[in-house]
Amino acid sequence: MRLKAIATVKNGICERIDDWDKVTSELVFDKRYVKGLYRLTHFRHVWVLFGFHRERQTLMRLHPRRDASIPIVGVFATRSPTRPNKIGLTKVRLLSVKGNIVKVKGLDAFDGTPVYDIKPVEEEIDY
């Protein structure tokens, strides 16, 4: 399946950091998808599906968090970007939706990251 970016992350962060929880990011939507944001602000949290666009490596087994002191596990038992399909999934706090800009908090993605989908976090489905 071929994915097309619906938005791009704008947060000025180009290097790995330790604490993404406080990072505010703008998801700058392609104009053609803005209608799809209608009533999104009904939700407090959303899932962001994005591309690990800077990752080139695929590893089937690895030390979680690149920490050699943690025993090796399979890549599907981790959130590592070194997976066959380089898609990340993060739950973020939805701050605002204005025009084609969706502002979120807690997204662990670099500036320029392509966004492929957002979905509401719904209690009865996700918990």
Next chain:
Amino acid sequence: MRLKAIATVKNGICERIDDWDKVTSELVFDKRYVKGLYRLTHFRHVWVLFGFHRERQTLMRLHPRRDASIPIVGVFATRSPTRPNKIGLTKVRLLSVKGNIVKVKGLDAFDGTPVYDIKPVEEEIDY
């Protein structure tokens, strides 16, 4: 981005049903990805990212659950398959991992659905 299926859903369900919660599905993994399943059984629940492979329509606004009595919302405020990138996300109960077969409960996907990723549900990340 181009996604390749890592596994295919086998559950014999080819028509829409009301209650997917009790459905048991086998995710039949491509042999080359089996190593990536190592220690997955450490987790009780996993996220399954799969393709809405039978959906052709893309709608920016719709009635949730095709129910005309529910007010129209944007597609990103729903889990509808009629989204630009036809990826579904469901939290399932992990039952077993044997060779290239991952058995799960509660996956709302038809027989033959391509699976693109599985990720552990981790309390500190997802809640």
